[in-house]
Amino acid sequence: MEVEVTLKVKPKYEKMYKSGYPLITKDAISNVNTLQKEGQLFKLIAEDNSFLGKGYLGKQNKGYGWVLTNNRNEIINQAFFEKKIKDAAENRKVLFNSEDTTAFRLFNAEGDGIGGFTIDYYDGFYLVNWYSEGIYKYKEYVYTALTKLGQYQGIYQKKRFNSGGKFIEEDGFVEGERAEFPLIVKENGVNFAIYLNEGAMVGVFLDQREVRKKIRDTYAKGKTVLNTFSYTGAFSVFAALGRATKTTSVDLANRSLSKTIEQFQLNGIDHEKQDIIVEDVFRYFKYASRKQLKFDLVILDPPSFARSKKFTFSASKDYKNLLKEAIDITEENGVIVASTNCATFDMKKFKGFIKAAFKELHLNYSIEEEYSLPEDFKTMKQFKEGNYLKVVFIRKA
Known part of the structure; x- marks a missing residue:
C-alpha cells in the first residue's frame, strides 16, 4: 500500500515525534481532519516538511492512530x-x-x-x-x-x-x-x-503473573487473605496454594462465584473452605469495618473506572479513599497489595495516593515490593502510558 495522506505536526510536538513517540493525538496535528478513512496510511512531516514517520489511522480512546516506522524507505506491507x-x-x-x-x-x-x-x-x-x-x-x-x-x-x-x-x-x-x-x-x-469464546474477558489477566507468584511464594503462608474485585479468583487461588489460612474473594459480578469455584477445583482446593462473596466491594468494606473484620493480606486491584448502584469509582480520583478503607481492615503489620491499571498517572503519583492515605489516617507504612508489567508485556520508553500497571506491596506499620 502507498502512503495516501500527509499529516503535519505542530512545531511544539515535533521533538516528541522525532524521539519516537508513537501515538497520533488530535492536538499534535495541524491538519487532523485530513484523516477520514479507518486504516488509511499517512506520512508524518514537520513544519519544514522534513520526514518524521509513517503510520495508519485507527481511532480508539487513546488517539487517532499510530506511527509504525521512522524510516522513510520502510514499506507497510x-x-x-x-x-x-x-x-x-x-x-x-x-x-x-x-x-x-x-x-x-x-x-x-x-x-x-x-x-x-x-x-x-x-x-x-x-x-x-x-x-x-x-x-x-x-x-x-x-x-x-x-x-x-x-x-x-x-x-x-x-x-x-x-x-x-x-x-x-x-x-x-x-x-x-x-x-x-x-x-x-x-x-x-x-x-x-x-474461555476464548465468551465476551471480552477470558478468565485471567496475564499481566499480573509475577505478582500472583510473589503472593504465593512469599506473602500467603499462614495468612488470612482478602481479594477484592476478585473476578475469577486468580489471586485467591495462588494465595490458597501458598498455604493461606483462608481466602475471601469479593466481586459484584454474579458469574464470579461459579468462575472462582471452577479455578479452585482445577487446582485441588476445597472451595467450601474459602469464602466467595458476590457483593459490591465498596459495600463490603463498610460491612467489614462495621463487623471489625481484619485481614493479614488485602489485595486491592480495582478497574480504572467502575459504577455500581450506589458508587462510582475513578482510579485517578478515588483510589486514595478506597485505599483508606482497605487500610482500616488490614491487621497491624499486615500487607496491602495495591494495584492499578490506570494509564493516566504514573508510579510516582500512585505512591502519592498511598502516602496521602496513610498520612490522613495518622499511620506509618513501608513499601516492600514494586511491580510493573512483566517482560512479555513489552513497552517502549518513548510511550510511558503503555507501561500502565503499577503494583505496590505496602506493610502497615
Whole structure:
C-alpha cells in the first residue's frame, strides 16, 4: 500500500515525534481532519516538511492512530507485519518452551512495533485483540504472519471497538481448530480455565503473573487473605496454594462465584473452605469495618473506572479513599497489595495516593515490593502510558 495522506505536526510536538513517540493525538496535528478513512496510511512531516514517520489511522480512546516506522524507505506491507510478529515470538522463546507457564502475551501493540492490537497465547491458541477498525483492516497480514509462525492449533479474535454504534459480540473463532472450553492453561504451575469464546474477558489477566507468584511464594503462608474485585479468583487461588489460612474473594459480578469455584477445583482446593462473596466491594468494606473484620493480606486491584448502584469509582480520583478503607481492615503489620491499571498517572503519583492515605489516617507504612508489567508485556520508553500497571506491596506499620 502507498502512503495516501500527509499529516503535519505542530512545531511544539515535533521533538516528541522525532524521539519516537508513537501515538497520533488530535492536538499534535495541524491538519487532523485530513484523516477520514479507518486504516488509511499517512506520512508524518514537520513544519519544514522534513520526514518524521509513517503510520495508519485507527481511532480508539487513546488517539487517532499510530506511527509504525521512522524510516522513510520502510514499506507497510505483509513483510512488515511478519517481521514484527516474528521478532516478538523470538523474544518470547523462553515462554514458548516453558512447561510451567503456557499462557502469555506474544505481541504487545506499540511495545512490539505496531500499536492498536495485541496477541495472547493460550497453550496452542492465539487470541488477537483489535482496538480499532483501522488496524482491523490489516487482519489478514496478522493472521498470515501467525500461520507462518506455526506453534498453534487455532486462532481467535476479539473486536474491542465500536462498529455501527455497538460492540460486536461473537464466538471469535478465525481459523485452525476450535478449542474445547474450558481451555486449561498453566501459570507458574497453577491451572486456569480459559474461555476464548465468551465476551471480552477470558478468565485471567496475564499481566499480573509475577505478582500472583510473589503472593504465593512469599506473602500467603499462614495468612488470612482478602481479594477484592476478585473476578475469577486468580489471586485467591495462588494465595490458597501458598498455604493461606483462608481466602475471601469479593466481586459484584454474579458469574464470579461459579468462575472462582471452577479455578479452585482445577487446582485441588476445597472451595467450601474459602469464602466467595458476590457483593459490591465498596459495600463490603463498610460491612467489614462495621463487623471489625481484619485481614493479614488485602489485595486491592480495582478497574480504572467502575459504577455500581450506589458508587462510582475513578482510579485517578478515588483510589486514595478506597485505599483508606482497605487500610482500616488490614491487621497491624499486615500487607496491602495495591494495584492499578490506570494509564493516566504514573508510579510516582500512585505512591502519592498511598502516602496521602496513610498520612490522613495518622499511620506509618513501608513499601516492600514494586511491580510493573512483566517482560512479555513489552513497552517502549518513548510511550510511558503503555507501561500502565503499577503494583505496590505496602506493610502497615
